[in-house]
Amino acid sequence: MAIFGAHVLVAFIVACAGLLWLRSRSSSKEMRDIPGTMGWPVIGETVSFISDFSSPAGILSFMRDRQKRFGKVFKTYVLGRITVFMTGREAAKILLSGKDGVVSLNLFYTGKQVLGPTSLLTTNGEEHKKLRRLIGEPLSIDALKKHFDFINELAVQTLDTWLGRRVLVLEEASSFTLKVIANMLVSLEPEGEEQEKFRANFKVISSSFASLPLKVPGTAFHRGLKARNRMYAMLDSVISRRRAGGEVRGDFLQTLLRKHAGDDADKLTDAQLKDNILTLLVAGHDTTTAGLTWLVKFLGENPEVLGKLREEHLQIRERLNGTSHLGWSDVNNMPYTNKVMNETLRRATILPWFSRKAAQDFSIDGYDVKKGTSVNLDVVSIHHDPAVFADPERFHPDRFDQTLKPYSFLGFGSGPRMCPGMNLARLEICVFVHHLVCRYSWKPLEEDDSVQPTLVRMPKNKYPIIATAL
Incomplete structure (x- = not known):
């Protein structure tokens, strides 16, 4: 039964990945003018992306290889979604300045679910301000x-x-x-039972952010949500005591x-x-x-x-x-x-890229980026640009x-x-x-x-x- 369940889970994951890939293929037609590659069916370039990310050189090797082939703006399919990577000061200004509401934050689904709908990181516009x-x-x-x-x-x-x-x-x-x-x-006091419980729950929550979005018992995402609920129960108790005036x-x-x-x-x-x-x-x-x-x-x-x-x-x-x-x-x-x-x-x-979503159409380096596109600012290339930081590895x-x-x-x-x-x-x-x-x-x-x-x-x-x- 356990083996059968595992097979069903794997099949479900593959099916979900396949649907995401097919949807992204249709989305990629809207940005056919942006150079890049979608990689292998279903997985795209995710394997190369994760492999390079874990290497001593980090994700910089992934970025440099594609920048040599495609330029400062390129598209790829990694981690379940088609993404446009871009680097340089102009890109940073467009994606980070907040001017004219061009982009919004673009967390993964698991991150949004764990942090909640009213988090500073999941809100935009006036609510965020x-x-x-x-x-x-x-x-x-x-x-x-x-x-x-x-x-x-x-x-x-x-x-x-x-x-x-x-x-x-x-x-x-x-x-x-x-x-x-x-x-x-x-x-919270730095030692004691409450600190240990708090730390244990936090470690589970933290490890769930980049997990597969499956609310199935035993998965990292499910464990993260359960740990979040336990932490919120602790906070409910503290809030209740504070409101009752028993603790200031x-x-x-x-x-x-x-x-x-x-x-x-x-x-x-x-x-x-x-x-x-x-x-x-x-x-x-x-x-x-x-x-x-x-x-x-x-x-x-x-x-x-x-x-x-x-x-x-x-x-x-x-x-x-x-x-x-x-x-x-x-x-x-x-x-x-x-x-x-x-x-x-x-x-x-430490954060090699900043993830955003195009809130409206915009252009960069002669390429048109459509509303709704996932766009990542390649920070690691900016920090290792020899034109700005001579001998950047030093x-x-x-x-x-x-x-x-x-x-x-x-x-x-x-x-x-x-x-x-x-x-x-x-x-x-x-x-x-x-x-x-x-x-x-x-x-x-x-x-x-x-x-x-x-x-x-x-x-x-x-x-x-x-x-x-x-």
């Missing part, structure tokens, strides 16, 4: 200052456990960033609940509260986790950069008389650290001494959908890196440059190291 305004206040500089001591203390406590043992940097970064964002959002905290949820009780224009339903808490958990975790891990890896591979960075932080520690009590002003006096951070985001390009933070032209560097995106948690991410990384380089040197335990086949680029081996005291 409203949500972004409400969310922006708790993530402002003034709001972050309230959480600074917690972030600083958590970084110290996390690094206290590193000495002399095998450390998976990705796992440590993941734990650190999730504890930070969960405390900021709902005042200085966190993101409390801010939104105050808004909820205010003018009609600022009221949010419980569904909106929960969808956007989950959205900020996702947005405030995966990318920052990946960025922190790549930064540690690049520092380990570039001792001259590490030496210069350590000098900046030891000077800060000297001004603090050797204590671990960083101040807000110290974080705002780390110029080289910020260059290292930018270079990490350029070199790793890790060279000082290249950011020069003023770059708009849309040349997209580490946090740009335009109306620029990362709302950018300041939080920079704060977390600056604080963590300060304590790391002042306390430890480290060496990798494996040489492996391959990456996980996930939407956010992360080292496949989680970058195992052993740390020794300075």
Whole structure:
């Protein structure tokens, strides 16, 4: 019976893929003038796409091969849909500026279902502007200052456990960033049973975003929806206690609940509260986790950069008389650290492309893109353009001494959908890196440059190291 069920499931998947492919073939006729290839029947170029994505070179090799054949704008069929990839500053301006409502965000079906219909990432137009305004206040500089001591203390406590043992940097970064964002959002304590349940559910949710859209028990998508429901039940309990006046905290949820009780224009339903808490958990975790891990890896591979960075932080520690009590002003006096951070985001390009959908017809490089077309901005090619970044494979933070032209560097995106948690991410990384380089040197335990086949680029081996005291 189990074998029969598996065969039925495989047949269903193949049938669905076939229908998607046939529909995309008819759609491709509308863009016959755009060069490119649809690849093999049903699967298109998905195998090559995933294979290149997981390689040390990353998706850049896939992009460069097709750009040589077709130019800066090309079409292909990957991951179940026909997509037009485009690169360059002009493309970035069209797709990210939000001018004239040319494009909208284009999440995969699974992502939309998990995040919910009222998420900041699934709304557009005036509703998106409203949500972004409400969310922006708790993530402002003034709001972050309230959480600074917690972030600083958590970084110290996390690094206290590193000495002399095998450390998976990705796992440590993941734990650190999730504890930070969960405390900021709902005042969740960094240790205890609730934290463990929260973390377990979040990991299942996070792994479901790029899964097949099958609500069948045992599939990643089904598990993700179940974990989302368990997390929402936890949030329902917290919201209920807050509304009853039994619990008042200085966190993101409390801010939104105050808004909820205010003018009609600022009221949010419980569904909106929960969808956007989950959205900020996702947005405030995966990318920052990946960025922190790549930064540690690049520092380990570039001792001259590490030496210069350590000098900046030891000077800060000297001004603090050797204590671990960083101040807000110290974080705002780390110029080289910020260059290292930018270079990490350029070199790793954690989000290799930004996915959009044409909300109206538009033209680029002489090609007509029809309304409804999936369009992806190829960010990795922009970040590795030798005309902008000389010797782009070299890790060279000082290249950011020069003023770059708009849309040349997209580490946090740009335009109306620029990362709302950018300041939080920079704060977390600056604080963590300060304590790391002042306390430890480290060496990798494996040489492996391959990456996980996930939407956010992360080292496949989680970058195992052993740390020794300075």
